Amino acid sequence: MTLAVRTVGIRKSFGAHEVLKGINLDVTHGEVLCILGPSGSGKSTLLRCINHLEVPDGGYAWVGGQIIGYALKDGALHELPVKRLRAQQSQLGMVFQHFNLFAHRTVLGNVIEGPMVVRGQSREEATTRAMDLLDMVGMAEKAQAYPAQLSGGQKQRVAIARALAMEPRVMLFDEPTSALDPELVGEVLEVMKRLAAAGTTMIVVTHEIGFAREAADRVVVMIDGEIRETGPASEVLSAPADPRVRAFLGRVLA
Amino acid sequence: MAVVSSDLTGTSPDALPEAGLPIRRLRHPGRWLAGAAVVVVLALLVQAFAAGNIRWPIVGEFLTAPVIVKGFGWTLLITFCALALGILLGFGFGMMRLSANPVLRFAAWLYVWIFRGTPVLLQLLIWFNIALIFPRLYIPGLVDARMVDVITPFVAAVLGLGVNEGSYLTEVVRGGIGAVDRGQVEAANTLGMTPGQTMRRIILPQTMRLVLPTLGNSAVGMLKFSSLAATIAMTEMLNAAQRIYFINGAVIELLFVCAIWYLAGTTVLSIGQHYLERHFGRSSSISAPRRNWLRRATAGVQA
Numbered sequence: 066m067t068l069a070v071r072t073v074g075i076r077k078s079f080g081a082h083e084v085l086k087g088i089n090l091d092v093t094h095g096e097v098l099c100i101l102g103p104s105g106s107g108k109s110t111l112l113r114c115i116n117h118l119e120v121p122d123g124g125y126a127w128v129g130g131q132i133i134g135y136a137l138k139d140g141a142l143h144e145l146p147v148k149r150l151r152a153q154q155s156q157l158g159m160v161f162q163h164f165n166l167f168a169h170r171t172v173l174g175n176v177i178e179g180p181m182v183v184r185g186q187s188r189e190e191a192t193t194r195a196m197d198l199l200d201m202v203g204m205a206e207k208a209q210a211y212p213a214q215l216s217g218g219q220k221q222r223v224a225i226a227r228a229l230a231m232e233p234r235v236m237l238f239d240e241p242t243s244a245l246d247p248e249l250v251g252e253v254l255e256v257m258k259r260l261a262a263a264g265t266t267m268i269v270v271t272h273e274i275g276f277a278r279e280a281a282d283r284v285v286v287m288i289d290g291e292i293r294e295t296g297p298a299s300e301v302l303s304a305p306a307d308p309r310v311r312a313f314l315g316r317v318l319a
Numbered sequence: 320m321a322v323v324s325s326d327l328t329g330t331s332p333d334a335l336p337e338a339g340l341p342i343r344r345l346r347h348p349g350r351w352l353a354g355a356a357v358v359v360v361l362a363l364l365v366q367a368f369a370a371g372n373i374r375w376p377i378v379g380e381f382l383t384a385p386v387i388v389k390g391f392g393w394t395l396l397i398t399f400c401a402l403a404l405g406i407l408l409g410f411g412f413g414m415m416r417l418s419a420n421p422v423l424r425f426a427a428w429l430y431v432w433i434f435r436g437t438p439v440l441l442q443l444l445i446w447f448n449i450a451l452i453f454p455r456l457y458i459p460g461l462v463d464a465r466m467v468d469v470i471t472p473f474v475a476a477v478l479g480l481g482v483n484e485g486s487y488l489t490e491v492v493r494g495g496i497g498a499v500d501r502g503q504v505e506a507a508n509t510l511g512m513t514p515g516q517t518m519r520r521i522i523l524p525q526t527m528r529l530v531l532p533t534l535g536n537s538a539v540g541m542l543k544f545s546s547l548a549a550t551i552a553m554t555e556m557l558n559a560a561q562r563i564y565f566i567n568g569a570v571i572e573l574l575f576v577c578a579i580w581y582l583a584g585t586t587v588l589s590i591g592q593h594y595l596e597r598h599f600g601r602s603s604s605i606s607a608p609r610r611n612w613l614r615r616a617t618a619g620v621q622a
Contacts, residue, residue: 154508155510159509168602169528
C-alpha cells in the first residue's frame with residue numbers, strides 16, 4: 066500500500082479556540098476515508114488545512130511526494146510563493162458544502178475553466194474531456210445551463226466533475242450533501258460511490274453514516290480537534306471503544 | 320366569538336344564491352378623478368409653454384445648427400473619455416482598496432478622500448490652471464512641453480471629470496468585489512488559479528454585474544456634468560449655446576435646444592444600460608439563456 070496523504074501534527078486555532086490539536090493521519094493510495102464527528106469537531110478545518118485553504122498554525126500535510134505550502138530547505142519549512150502553492154493545490158480536488166460553482170459560467174464553462182486556465186489545454190481538448198466527465202455525473206445535457214438554473218444535487222454533481230477535470234491525486238469532500246434537500250442526497254452519493262469503486266483516493270467529511278458504512282475503507286471519528294477512533298467502518302460504527310465516540314454515534318444513529 | 324361580522328352571519332345557508340350569479344366589480348371613481356386632474360394640469364402646462372415667450376421656430380432652427388451639433392459631439396467625446404478614465408481608475412483603485420499591502424490601501428483611500436471630498440467644479444478649475452503650479456511638464460526621456468500646451472480645455476475637462484468619477488467608482492468597485500461570494504475565490508484557489516487569473520476570470524466578471532447599474536448612472540451623470548466644462552472655455556454644447564445667445568438674445572430657445580439634446584443622449588444611454596445589464600445578468604436568470612444582439616456581438620470576446 067503506497068501512501069497518498071499524510072498529515073503531520075496539524076494544529077490550528079481560531080482566536081483562543083484550538084480547533085485542531087495535532088492531527089496525524091495516513092491515507093493510502095485508492096483508499097476511501099470518511100471523517101465523522103459532531104459539528105465543531107474540526108473535521109472541515111482539517112480538510113481545509115490539507116489543501117492549504119487554511120494555513121495550519123503548526124504541522125503540515127504531505128501529498129504525493131510534496132509538502133503542501135512549503136519547501137523543505139536547511140531544516141526549515143519555507144513558505145512557497147503563491148504560484149507554486151496553487152500548482153500543488155490543483156492536484157487536490159475539492160468539493161465544497163455550498164458547491165461554489167462559478168456563477169457567471171455555464172456548467173461546461175465551470176468544468177473547462179481549470180484545465181484551460183491552469184493546465185493550458187485548448188478549448189476543444191478541455192471540452193471533450195469535460196463532456197465525458199459531465200456524462201459520468203449525469204449532467205451532460207445541462208452543459209449549457211447556468212448554476213442558478215440547477216438544483217442543489219445537480220450543482221454538486223457538476224462541482225465533482227469540475228474537480229475531477231484537474232485529474233487530482235486526491236479528492237477532498239467537505240460535507241458534500243449537507244446543504245442538499247434530503248431527496249437530492251442520493252444522486253450525489255451515487256456519483257461518489259462510483260468514484261470510490263473506480264479506485265479514487267477520497268477523504269470525505271460527512272454526516273452520512275450510510276455512505277460511510279457502504280463506501281468507506283476506513284472511518285475516523287474526530288471530537289474536539291482530536292482523532293478519537295479509527296478503523297474499518299463496521300468496527301468503528303458498531304463497537305466504538307471510546308465512550309465519547311459511542312455517545313456521538315448513539316445520537317446520529319438514533 | 321367576540322366579534323361577529325354581519326357579512327358572515329347575514330345570509331343563512333338555506334338562502335344561498337346559485338353559483339352563476341353575475342358579479343359586479345368594485346368601481347374606482349377616485350382613480351378616474353386623479354387621472355383626469357393630472358391630464359388637465361399637463362394640458363395647461365403644454366398650453367402655457369406653447370403660448371409663452373418662447374419662439375419655437377428658433378428652437379427648431381438651432382436644434383440642428385452645425386455649431387450646436389458639433390458642440391454635442393464634443394459633449395459626447397468628453398463624456399466617453401472621462402467615463403473611460405473614471406472606470407479605469409475606479410477598477411484600479413478599487414482593487415488597491417482591497418489589497419493585502421497597507422501602502423496600496425492607504426494610497427487608494429487618499430485618492431478617494433481628496434477627489435470625492437472636493438467639488439468637481441473646483442477640480443476642473445484646478446486642472447485647467449495647473450500650469451500655474453507646474454509651468455512645464457517634464458518627464459525625462461518622454462515629455463518636455465509647456466503645461467498650457469498640454470492641458471487644453473478638453474484635456475482639463477476629461478481629467479477633471481474622469482478623476483473625480485474614478486473616486487466614486489473606486490468605492491463602487493470595492494463594494495462590488497466585496498460582494499462576490501468568498502467561496503468563488505476558494506474554488507478558484509483549489510483549481511490552482513493564480514490571484515491574477517482569479518481576479519480577471521472569476522471576480523471581476525461577477526463584479527461587473529453588481530456595479531453595472533451604478534455605472535449606468537455614472538454615464539448618465541457624466542453626460543450632464545460635462546456641461547461644467549463650459550466654465551473652462553471648452554466649446555461643448557452648452558458653451559456653444561451660450562455664445563450664440565450672447566449675440567442673438569434667444570436665451571431660453573437655445574437652452575431648450577440643449578435640454579432636448581441632453582434628453583436624447585441620456586435616453587440612448589438608458590437603453591444601452593438595459594441591454595448591458597441583461598447581458599451581464601444572464602447567468603443569474605432562472606430561465607434559459609436568451610439570445611440577443613449583444614450576446615452575439617461579444618460571444619468571441621468572453622471566451
